[in-house]
Amino acid sequence: MLDLAAELHRWCEQGRDFAVATVVAVGGSAPRQPGAALAVDSGGAALGSVSGGCVEGAVYELCRTALETGRPATERFGYADPAPDPEAPPGPVDGDPFAVGLTCGGTIGVLAVPVTVRFGRGADRATVAEALATAASGGTAALVRVVAGPGESPGELLGRPLLVRPDGTVSGGLGGGAELDRAAAAEARALLAAGRTAAVEVGTGAAGGRCGRPVTVLVESSAPPPRLLVYGAVDFAAALVRMGRFLGYRVTVCDARPVFATPARFPEADEVVADWPHRHLAAQAPDARTAVCVLTHDPKFDVPLLELALRRPAAYIGAMGSRRTHADRLARLRRAGLTEGELARLRSPIGLDLGARTPEETAVSIAAELVAARHGGSGAPLTGGALPIHHDSVPRGGAGPRPVRSARAAGGGATPPAPASASAP
Template sequence: MLDIAEELHRWCLRGRPFAVATVVATGGSAPRQPGAALAVDGAGTVIGSVSGGCVEGAVYDLCREALDGHGPETLLERFGYSDEDAFAVGLTCGGEIDILIQRIDPAARPELVRALAAAASGEAAAAARVVAGPAELLGRALLVGEGDGWEGSLGDPRRDRDAAAQARALLAAGRTGTVEIGADGSRCGEPVTLLVESSVPPPRLLVFGAIDFAAALVRAGKFLGYRVTVCDARPVFATARRFPEADEVVVDWPHRYLDAEATAQRIDGRTAVCVLTHDAKFDLPLLERALRLPVAYVGAMGSRRTHLQRLDRLRENGVTELDLARLHSPIGLDLGARTPEETALSIAAEIVAFRHGGSGAPLTGATIPIHHDTPPAALPRRTGDAVA
């Protein structure tokens, strides 16, 4: 649901009830992951997607029924593979998805309105909703932020406390997924499955070197949803006019800027660092620091000869083999790239492949999985599917 928070929050500000369908669990080769959502308002306006098209029509109808009062206001529906009948409602990919359809009245669900507001503004927040368990709990929700408290309730203080702790753990990891708690707030008794949707600020892409390749990489990074910073010590090159799509352009020595950002805790395990200067006086002190930070990706531009010389210098400066193994250099995948735009595509593709554990190999004729995300949540037990 939080993946379409911006539009949903606008609906909430206007007091418009809507029905939202959210993927809560997947099995097999499902096209969308838990948290993907489709929403419908009273006028029939639809936003978002839960399957890439396979079951959107059926989900839309269930949302309209929930809104119009012709069906339950909260419903858990499973869609599986449609094989014999090409016109049957189902997933042609062979997977299964469980979808929670829920009517939301903004005036009655302040915790969900607050969750949507947080996600729309880029705040760190996580919404936990009951997606399986006792029928009377289905669809209940609470919201956690960076503090110790929570908003909303699952109907029992012990249950709330346990759910908030689980949601806060996923928020800290920036993950969306399902967790299981006990109905009485312990690990005993009938289990309650929660879908925890985390909203965190966008990951950062730090591009060092204000060159033409950097301008193309800025555009690719923005397309992928990164907050992009360009940094260069040369003020004549590092200008907002040359990089209008960057979120910020910084004039500073790269290693000094990275040190300051790390000290201020503005770098985390999702940050990607791309070093494009291929100038030793900038690259070496920068890479020494970057390779010792817990960032997601460190890549450096340069020829294979430059790469080998750079490795020798980094070893002389005390960088360990374990840290050097984290360096992606020469940067990017082998696409035969020539232009700045093609090179940016090569770099962006490597960042995505590394993030999800992809090989970068062609899928044609391959037997490797298409999706390399963390294993999807197991489909929860079907108990108490509908609540009128």
């Protein structure tokens, strides 16, 4: 839902009643990930997408039903196969495989929730409106909603919202008591720290509600964009800035030489800084979402910088240079006291092997490695492979999408592990 925050915030301010259908679980090669949403207002206007077009019509009607009844509803959409006759000539077939199925072969679980002041849902609307206002203004918060459990019938808990702020304060409630809210808020803060949206199981016993079973909640995170820190104001940096912005990073370029570190040379950067790289990084406090790209390939710049970076919790640290430069750099870093474990975090030479030569091609190579690092990809060609295309998915024919047990158990801000079945399709 929060991916539509700007428009939905305006709908709230205009007093519109609407319903939002949100992807809460995916399996196989699904087109959209959890958090993707489609909204429908009382006048029939639609906004967003949950599938890229495959099941939009059915989800639209699900939203209309939720608006009319005031009750949340869930639906699972899978592959629809029209089973054409292989001997028949090309042309239309009976039925419409796009109406209710995913032609990509995946599955998605969708939750449709009314956001209205009718049917006694005014408090829920106020919580959702606050979450949308926070996300629309670029603020940090997590919206938690019950999507399954306890048991097979979540009843009145389904869709209830809880807004969790970075300082731990909350608004709203999941309807299962204070213990459930506290457990959900703890999981939400862990996912918020990583800027992730995911379904997690929370609570057992009293916290889990009826039957002592866990409750599954969807945590949608609204957080500032991850940072890309590019050190070295060179031609390669200009291309990487453009690629970083395309991927949604907030990009900073830093170089110790003021004549090169100018906004005129990097107009697409969010920030251009003239400072010694290691001194700049020391003031940045990189976190588990920060990427550091060192393009200077000059020992007086990159060794002090990497000595500092490799001891900070950045998500990605890469350095440009030849293999000979890399070997010399490692030797210098060892003499500076870095351990083999710390050095193992360094991706150098930077980027994936694409045969890149131009700055633009090199930027694509680096961006590809950034994406692979973010999602746990191998960087290998998909052709002829057997691993899932989407690493958070379960394979077709499996038990279906399952939530992670705990974001906190996965290492706080770290990426929660994929289900065990995802590793062996």
